[in-house]
Amino acid sequence: MAIGVKVLERPIAQTSYVRATLSGMAVTLKHLFSDKVTIQYPEQKWALSPRWRGTHRMLTTEDGKAKCVACGLCPTVCPSNCIKLVPGEDEQGNRYPLLFEIDEFRCIFCGYCQEVCPEEAIHVGRHFENSEYSREGFVYDLERLMAQTHPVCEMWDPSDPKGE
Amino acid sequence: MMFPLMWLQAAAPAQPVPPLTITTSGPEHFKAWLVSTIIKILVLFTIYLVGVAFLTLLERKIAAWIQDRLGPNRVGPSGLLQPAADGLKNIMKEETYPGAAYKPLFVLAPALSFIPALMTMAVIPFAAPWYSRYGVIDMAIAPMPIGFLYILSISSLGVYGIVLAGWSSNNKYSLLGGLRSSAQMISYEIAMGLATIPVLLLSGNVSLSAIVEQQTTGQWPLAWNVFGCTLAFFIFMVSAFAETNRLPFDLPEAESELIAGYHSEYSAMKFSMFFIAEYANMVTASALMATLFFGGWDIPFTLWDNYAHSLAATLATFVFFLVKIMFFVFLYMWIRWTLPRFRYDQLMSLGWKIFLPLALTYIVVMAATIVGLSYAGYARGSWQFGATLLVLNIICLALVFLILDRGRIVSPAYSRLDRRNLEKLRHATLDRARFTPAEAGD
Numbered sequence: 035m036a037i038g039v040k041v042l043e044r045p046i047a048q049t050s051y052v053r054a055t056l057s058g059m060a061v062t063l064k065h066l067f068s069d070k071v072t073i074q075y076p077e078q079k080w081a082l083s084p085r086w087r088g089t090h091r092m093l094t095t096e097d098g099k100a101k102c103v104a105c106g107l108c109p110t111v112c113p114s115n116c117i118k119l120v121p122g123e124d125e126q127g128n129r130y131p132l133l134f135e136i137d138e139f140r141c142i143f144c145g146y147c148q149e150v151c152p153e154e155a156i157h158v159g160r161h162f163e164n165s166e167y168s169r170e171g172f173v174y175d176l177e178r179l180m181a182q183t184h185p186v187c188e189m190w191d192p193s194d195p196k197g198e
Numbered sequence: 199m200m201f202p203l204m205w206l207q208a209a210a211p212a213q214p215v216p217p218l219t220i221t222t223s224g225p226e227h228f229k230a231w232l233v234s235t236i237i238k239i240l241v242l243f244t245i246y247l248v249g250v251a252f253l254t255l256l257e258r259k260i261a262a263w264i265q266d267r268l269g270p271n272r273v274g275p276s277g278l279l280q281p282a283a284d285g286l287k288n289i290m291k292e293e294t295y296p297g298a299a300y301k302p303l304f305v306l307a308p309a310l311s312f313i314p315a316l317m318t319m320a321v322i323p324f325a326a327p328w329y330s331r332y333g334v335i336d337m338a339i340a341p342m343p344i345g346f347l348y349i350l351s352i353s354s355l356g357v358y359g360i361v362l363a364g365w366s367s368n369n370k371y372s373l374l375g376g377l378r379s380s381a382q383m384i385s386y387e388i389a390m391g392l393a394t395i396p397v398l399l400l401s402g403n404v405s406l407s408a409i410v411e412q413q414t415t416g417q418w419p420l421a422w423n424v425f426g427c428t429l430a431f432f433i434f435m436v437s438a439f440a441e442t443n444r445l446p447f448d449l450p451e452a453e454s455e456l457i458a459g460y461h462s463e464y465s466a467m468k469f470s471m472f473f474i475a476e477y478a479n480m481v482t483a484s485a486l487m488a489t490l491f492f493g494g495w496d497i498p499f500t501l502w503d504n505y506a507h508s509l510a511a512t513l514a515t516f517v518f519f520l521v522k523i524m525f526f527v528f529l530y531m532w533i534r535w536t537l538p539r540f541r542y543d544q545l546m547s548l549g550w551k552i553f554l555p556l557a558l559t560y561i562v563v564m565a566a567t568i569v570g571l572s573y574a575g576y577a578r579g580s581w582q583f584g585a586t587l588l589v590l591n592i593i594c595l596a597l598v599f600l601i602l603d604r605g606r607i608v609s610p611a612y613s614r615l616d617r618r619n620l621e622k623l624r625h626a627t628l629d630r631a632r633f634t635p636a637e638a639g640d
Binding site for chain 1: 263264265266267532533535604
């Protein structure tokens with residue numbers, strides 16, 4: 035069914051194919067010599083934001099133990115249910131994690147675990163280059179989380195919303 | 199008959215007597231001819247095929263640069279070994295055959311699209327002739343006296359590869375690609391052939407070396423055919439784009455409509471062959487444009503290359519010919535990454551309704567001018583002759599680009615209608631749109 039089509043009267047400069055072509059070619063020629071935006075990845079890297087939320091890291095006390103007190107807040111708050119925690123208690127009554135595992139594949143890197151942690155023990159970090167040969171390799175246990183060395187995410191500060 | 203003979207004499211260059219005695223017949227001459235031909239074949243086709251391989255890299259580089267990227271730069275120094283890696287990959291890949299394909303033609307088609315490009319290249323003079331002690335050695339593999347007619351006939355064979363590929367794949371998209379290709383090539387073949395007639399009128403000969411000779415004599419800027427037949431060059435260039443299936447005329451491939459058109463069923467080296475054929479066709483078309491319109495191997499600003507007849511002059515002109523080819527190849531790529539594809543009806547109307555009448559009119563105008571100038575007593579190659587043609591061409595270009603080029607090429611379909619009919623049609627469709635069946639009473 036034919037319908038009435040509104041047809042615009044255009045100026046010649048817009049309907050001339052050769053002129054349009056030449057101006058298009060001028061644009062592409064300009065880009066031919068302009069600065070390239072490619073970042074040559076393994077050699078060059080994009081600077082990550084200080085608030086980047088990547089691979090987790092467990093901070094340790096001075097004597098090399100995990101700061102975690104196995105309070106159970108992070109597995110509770112975790113929306114993707116990727117933290118597995120079994121609490122234990124020593125003779126002095128100090129709680130510590132018997133088992134602490136994070137499945138980096140399930141994790142959605144929301145950073146709630148870091149926000150909720152009362153001891154500032156678990157953190158998301160400024161790091162994203164993970165690769166393994168098996169899915170099991172992505173389940174990080176406590177030792178592996180403590181062995182990470184990358185800088186941790188700086189949390190959003192309401193008094194400095196732009197992170198300056 | 200008087201005029202063509204006169205033009206031939208005028209086009210013949212006043213050559214100084216070559217310093218060495220030259221054998222033109224006998225067994226010595228035959229031996230020299232044989233050896234030189236073999237050397238020419240080896241050298242030219244080696245450069246040609248290696249060049250084509252590197253053009254695939256150049257295309258990717260230029261595409262990347264135009265899109266503000268860097269392009270392939272990992273294989274070898276700044277990506278120079280990329281063509282070798284691609285070739286290796288394509289040789290190692292599995293050759294697949296569609297179950298319903300007609301195998302003999304399916305296998306033959308990639309070669310058929312590649313061979314005409316090579317065959318055309320054989321007659322193009324790529325350097326100044328060398329007056330060696332063994333005789334004059336023409337720097338074309340096959341210096342044919344009917345060179346241009348040969349090119350017209352062979353280059354139209356290139357469509358067979360694509361059509362047969364599309365048909366033998368037994369795939370509707372491939373077939374559509376092949377059909378489009380045949381329609382497109384036949385349409386633009388005509389405009390292309392007609393666009394070169396002014397060039398032939400100027401040289402009075404269809405031999406490519408005579409056409410180059412005519413452009414090398416006379417003062418530089420005016421002798422080149424691009425200044426004598428600018429409009430012909432424009433038509434020829436656009437038609438060459440259509441002939442080689444390059445954007446904005448890549449309708450046979452049309453990734454977004456036909457998957458990959460005629461070569462969607464091809465894999466591995468057979469696909470690669472189509473790729474090579476595309477670039478080979480580009481080089482050949484560039485060489486033709488350089489030969490017919492940009493003085494062939496002529497080096498501008500100097501006459502040394504025309505009369506030296508030494509090996510140095512031959513090599514220098516060869517390098518210059520390569521530079522000219524590279525310029526056109528770059529133009530091909532530049533335009534590819536600038537322009538979007540034509541619609542099918544736009545393509546057809548450009549070929550038949552614009553270029554065909556334009557080329558015919560241009561032939562009449564040019565022929566009349568050449569005859570008029572000859573009657574007025576201006577010799578070919580004189581600056582008055584060239585200047586008149588240049589002025590004529592500037593006027594023609596102005597007419598075409600300022601008056602003809604108004605929404606007729608890329609436009610909605612209505613622009614080709616008469617204005618009165620358009621209004622009538624518009625009212626009719628508007629009425630029909632308002633006219634509902636309920637009002638009509640049925």
